[in-house]
Amino acid sequence: MFRNTARVFDALFVIAGGLLAHGVRYSTAIxxxxxxxxxxxxxxxxxxxxxxxxxxxxxxxxxSLPTMLARVAAAWLVVVVSGLMLVFTLHRADSISRLWFAYATLISGALILATKLIAHLLLRVARRRGLNYRTVALVGAPGFTRTLLAHLEQRAHAGFKPVCVFDTTNAESDLPHLSINGLPTLEDMNAFVQKVREEHINEVWLALPLSEEHTIYRFTRAFQNDFVNLRLIPDTRSLALFNHTLVDVLGLPTISLTGMPIPTPQMWPKLVFDRVFALAALTLLMPLFAVIAIAIKLNSPGPVFFRQKRKGIDGRTFDIYKFRSMTVHREVAGVVTQASQHDARVTKVGAFLRRTSLDELPQFFNVLLGQMSVVGPRPHALEHDDLYKDLVYGYMHRYRIKPGITGWAQVNGYRGATRTVEKMEARVKFDLFYIHNWSFWFDIKIVLITLVKGFVGRNAY
Known part of the structure; x- marks a missing residue:
């Protein structure tokens, strides 16, 4: 019923767009x-x-709402292009006002997109209030089912309501029954199937490792005659850190365990934003660059810029640029000594630059060259990579995306020297959270937080 109504409205919006465009173009809608x-x-x-x-x-x-709206826009574009081709095929292009055509396209498209957006937002509000939801029964080990329950709680607007759990770890043992997040937890297969049928539960989510093929088959066979939506959510936590994507290789479905965590098409807004933002920043900051360069040269002998090798995406090395903040000195080969409080190597101008993060501004050149992003995990010295890669789980996964000038860890207080494994683990945890939950708007949020409070840090010496 709802879908048919939506189709009728979309067709009416096409008509409304044509009439309104005629009114705008010719001052009459008839x-x-x-x-x-x-x-x-x-x-x-x-x-x-x-x-x-x-x-x-x-x-x-x-x-994803942006993905669905993009699909609507693409469909409307196909319709418009097809209509234009019809006009040219019938040799009637001269009888169509280009201005009317543009107005009609924009007005109809805006009406279709706006109503889809409003309907989606209204449904979100309704689902948050307990309406228009689908009931879900979870099957799996307590650890992974708790993770899924946390996801469902955070995304209540999606309209999935968990009602019970089947604990596969206790299903065939004499261990005492434990409740999971306050939900009824069953251990008997027949009782679980009966509950799903009697309560007309809409979906059963199998949160199982891929190795549990026999268990997966048991549930698919148990519900083969029921109109319940059976979903498999593979528990691949032990295989890698990233959300795994299903890709086609040689016509075979494969799960990418350690590849790029974010599909390339989704990264285009980030790539465009990086170049535009970096170019604008460099243009506006040139006078400041000149002042800082003069101050550095007057304060101590040596070059204005400092270059150091860092790892970029997929471990490719590049030269990172900074304003020089220390006196010119030599490090022992293979050792990088982090700056500390009252470090004699740091110049007076350099101390101010480091405390305010102004020494990082030349990295906009790295962004413009495509070596870095405005937002992403901060790259560390190669010697620190060699030290922490075997001490901190998931450390090198940070380099699956471009490193950034600022990041989620930095705006949460983790900037400057990192002297203990525990502090590095905390920083990596924030970086991996960013990678798991990346969106273009998450980047914008981090940029805004950085502009408000991210320039000065207590740990930057």
Missing amino acids: GLEDTQRLLVAFNCALVLLLFPVFGIYETWRGK
């Missing part, structure tokens, strides 16, 4: 010309035919 009526009718038919093909009317429950 009297569409023959070619305009033909184009509007053709676009209505295409919307009814093509939008379902693009999955526009599938449930958006639990899916």
Whole structure:
């Protein structure tokens, strides 16, 4: 019912767009010309035919809102281009006002996108209040099911309500029963199946390792005649740190365990933002660069910039740029001594630069060259990489994405010298959280926090 209503409204929005565009262009919303009526009718038919093909009317429950809106925009673009091709094929392009066509395209597209967005946001509000939800039964070990329950609680707007858990660890043992997050926890297979059927539970999520093929088969066989949505959520925590993606290789489905954690198409906004932001920052900061350069030269002999080898994405090394903040000195080969409080090597100008993070500004050149990002895990000296890679679990996974000038760890207080393994573990934990939960808007949030409070740090000597 809802899907059919949505289709009718989308077709009506195409008509409304054509009429409103005519009103804007000719100061009257009536009297569409023959070619305009033909184009509007053709676009209505295409919307009814093509939008379902693009999955526009599938449930958006639990899916990314930007991705779904992008799909709607792509579908509308296909409709518009197809209508334009029809006009050219019939040799009626001269009878269509380009301004009317542009207005109609924008108005109809905006109406379709706006209503989809409003409907989605209203459903989110309803689901947060306990309406329009789907009940879920979880199957798996307590550790992973608790992780899933935490995800469900954080994303209540998706409309999935957990109602019970089947504990596979106690299913065939005499261990005492333990409740999981206050939910009814079952251990008997027949009792679990009966509960799902009697309470008409909508979905059963199998949170099991891939090695539990026999258990997976038991549940698929148990529910083979039931109209319950059975989902497999592989428990791959022991295999790698990243969310694993299913990719096609030679026509075979494969799970990427250590590859790029974020699909390349999703990274395009970040790539564009990095270049634009870096170019704007360098342009605006040139006068400040000149002042800092003069201050460095007057304060101590040596170059203005300091270069050091760092690891970038996938471990590729590059030269990172900073304003020189220390006197020129030589380090012992293979050893990098971190700056400490009252470090004699740090110049007076350098101390101010390090405390305010102004020494990091030349790294916008690295961003412009594509070696770094504005936001990402901070790159460490190669000697520190060699030290911590075997001491801190997941340390090298930070280099699966481009390192950044600022990051989630830095805005949470982890900047400057890191002298203990515990502090490095905490920093890496924040970096991995950022990678797991990356979005373009998460980057913008970190940039804004950095602008407000991220320039000065107590640990930067």
